[in-house]
Amino acid sequence: MSRVIQYRKFGGTEVLEMDQAAEQAVEQDEVRLAVKAVGLNPVEAKTFAGDRRLRAVEVVQRLIHPGRWFEPAASRFPRGVARDFAGVIDAVGPGVTGFAIGDEVLGTLRGAPGLGSKKGALAEELVAPASDVILKPQELSFEVAASLGVAAQTACGAFRQIDLTAADVVVISAASGGVGSLAVQLAVHRGATVIGIASERNADYLRSLGAIPVTHGEGVKERVLAAALGPVTKLLDCYGGEYVKLGFALGLPGRAIGTLVPSPGAIIKGAQFTGSRHAQPEDLQEVVNLVANGTIKIALAHVYPFTLDSVRAAYTEQNTGHVRGKLVVSLS
Template sequence: MKAVRFEKYGDIDELRVEQIAKPQAGPGQVVVAVKAAGLNPGEAAIRAGLLHDAFPASFPSGQGTDFAGIVDEVGDGVDGWSRDDEVVGWATRSSHAEFVVVPADQLVRKPSNIAWEVAGSISVTGPTAFAALRAVQATEGDTLVVSAAAGGVGVLVSQLAVLGGLTVIGTASEQNHDFLRSLGVIPVEYGEGVVGRIRDVATTGVDAFIDCYGHGNVEYGLELGVAPHRINTITDFDAVERHGVKAEGSAQATTQAVLTELLGLIAEAKITVPIDGVFPLDEVRDAYRDLEDGHARGKYVLGLDVVAYPGENEGERAGTDEGSEQAT
């Protein structure tokens, strides 16, 4: 099968698409033919060696966590899954490939009306958003600020918070403001002076802050008067030591129950997952170049047997097949 690999830490050019042995299902395992697999900034950081202390790579290393696909083989002792079942799951540095093998309890059933590229893109961002919102103890009536609110995690945090009855202020570039308004989010331009702009719209103050971008956003939350235990960052881990804020993410919420709940919300069109671009597996370098540019609206996805379409927010997918033409 084809799979994305890298032989050493480095930049995007270290990524290769190689022929390797197709995995086989051992006891308790399932092999899935991958239809779509999402890209995440953390994977780029691992490839670059920036997370070696926490997540060391052994070489040659595979890549990828998110995926959705069709069950190809079921190992001994597995109940509940059969060949040709449509599933969503999570892997350990191996989903950017034509086939992936995972424990049976790392799969959930894919709702039939969710587009493959959407289903294959949420196993990291969805639980991360769920955990971050839970960490800041957000309750109905609170005002929550989300940095990078149009990004892969931020857009899900924002929508879950709106569903929960919170007032959500999202920082983003001007080009994403109308999109955020369509989700019920109050948009604010990021960059110099952002604290003042947030204060202008947060007429009753700010209760909680979720940082999806880093670059000083934790300090912005503190400047706004948010208590450290109600600030969560998914990227600025140094700020956790400096200020005592939280850093809860996918590790605290990646379960079958959480993923099933999120897929249900997408299937019912209660939340949307914008897809900024779908790339063939062979174009994984181009996909990561777009991801690492830092201006995604939602997710980039590797599509295997999924019709590709351009990024730049043209032809975005919203979530369900029925709603896939109307992401904004």
């Protein structure tokens, strides 16, 4: 038996439970690993809260797979929590090549634990498709490795969708957060000029990442224009709210504005709802290599132990929206 964090109804952090799970067998093209660390992401709290936008995704899935309409509500629970993980392989399924028992790996459960999936990474034992896993460089701790999956795929996918190039001047909102701080460094690495929007207390941190810091709030458009010293050509919104409107106010066409937070108004105006949906399999490996060689630095805001109270506290901190870097749960 192994411990796992699950939930049986939608709600706040109080719905999270610590349960016992039987040992899982590996099937074709799967690996099983002893989980050492799990990275947390803001979307996960929205998922177990039953965010209406994410529930709409589940409705779409039922339209694609009509049989799901006849599933009883109880069959859709319990559900797991979190996507990003790092650990050590302890079993390899048929058809798997390139991995062996004892390998240290990292990965992300693609498309999980969205409202249509029951699997999550917050577990002592995890079975995952081999395609969701890559080898962990020795230079990376399990905690740093576990923080990379969603952020890497989100930043790479978004930059692919808005066609970021070295010639761009790109504005990134929530630039000190888990996704934003990685996106800033990736854009700088690719040669772009980066203007990062965050709180005033994060200005020096953004400078250390290679961005030009701009404080959020009233007058942000004027501050962005003053910092840019020329035309802004792209905008990546990692926060939501008014930042898509800021992109249009800066004179950008919809195709040059990417947002990680969908809203009907933004999409109707032509902004790109993007992120990991536009990622490619090689994106995570690219970012892992850049972190391993020191080009991209990952700030771990807080590492929590694997207890129910600590996991609830971690998501409570995540929900403040003021986390600098990544939150990680350690199972080591």
